[in-house]
Amino acid sequence: MTYQGAWSKRGEWLELMPGKWLLNQPDRDEATASWLLETMGMPAKLYRKLRHEQGIQWRGDRLRLILFPLRDYGIEPRWQDLHVLYEDDFCLVVQKPAGMAVHPDQQSQETTLNHVVASYYESTGVQTAVRHIHRLDKDTTGPVLYAKNEYAQLKLDEAMREKKIVRIYAAIVQGRVDPGLKVIDLPIGKDRNHGSRRRVSLTGQAAVTHVMSSEVYRAHSLLHLRLETGRTHQIRVHLSHMGHPLAGDSLYGGSAVTFKRQALHGERLWFQHPLTGEEVEVFAPWPEDMSKLQEWIRTSSSR
Structure with missing residues (x-):
């Protein structure tokens, strides 16, 4: 279960183009959920979190997911060659x-x-x-x-x-x-x-x-x-x-x-x-x- 189409990162958002067939579904929200969970393979835990935080949006024929929110590193940065x-x-x-x-x-x-x-x-x-x-x-x-x-x-x-x-x-x-x-x-x-x-x-x-x-x-x-x-x-x-x-x-x-x-x-x-x-x-x-x-x-x- 993976995504094979075009994608791009725009700030905090991942933009996907899953196809116009999804836009034309009678219940687009339900169809989007099914596509994310079953076709893309998104973990259910993350799907529920994104849905709760309004991190799943449509803009035209592009599906946007807030997968890149700004987060603390969780550890002190210390420079060395890497x-x-x-x-x-x-x-x-x-x-x-x-x-x-x-x-x-x-x-x-x-x-x-x-x-x-x-x-x-x-x-x-x-x-x-x-x-x-x-x-x-x-x-x-x-x-x-x-x-x-x-x-x-x-x-x-x-x-x-x-x-x-x-x-x-x-x-x-x-x-x-x-x-x-x-x-x-x-x-x-x-x-x-x-x-x-x-x-x-x-x-x-x-x-x-x-x-x-x-x-x-x-x-x-x-x-x-x-x-x-x-x-x-x-x-x-x-x-x-x-x-x-x-x-x-x-x-x-x-x-x-x-x-x-x-x-x-x-x-x-x-x-x-x-x-x-x-x-x-x-x-x-x-x-x-x-x-x-x-x-x-x-x-x-x-x-």
């Missing part, structure tokens, strides 16, 4: 650097990616709440998807729940991974002996990681992985449990001698555009430190 990978009026995808959390917690006053995105919005004249759709661990790099309005947030959150947002990761792990390892299907729960760790647990939440490809070197392997679920530390826990902790991941048994963080990078993000349903595929370049690690591993293996 690598934007994709952007339109509905979505923003940015590259998260290593050492930066996506959102703040109660214990730290450090600048997070959400602070930086708020600053980017401010600098580009966008006044909307900062809404991340998924997260990455603090020391993991890669793309993070943001919704730039409530409509996009509701649609993308639904896509996450239905496992329709695909995330592909590159991981450099210790040891030679068996090429026959294709799926790790092991539940994950909290580690009672360590507050920040997770572990494989029969009473934990279902967690599935797919191994899409592997390159095996002398003492390391490069894996490309797809998450079917998104448990905390899922890739790190699964690979450590299989005897192949991520290089640099000292929390889960990896050596930090040659690499100072977990060697994990979100390489690719795929999602359907929340309005049009078009496929959006975003590639995130490898960070320099991980590229150097891969080169060192390849060079060492050829000696």
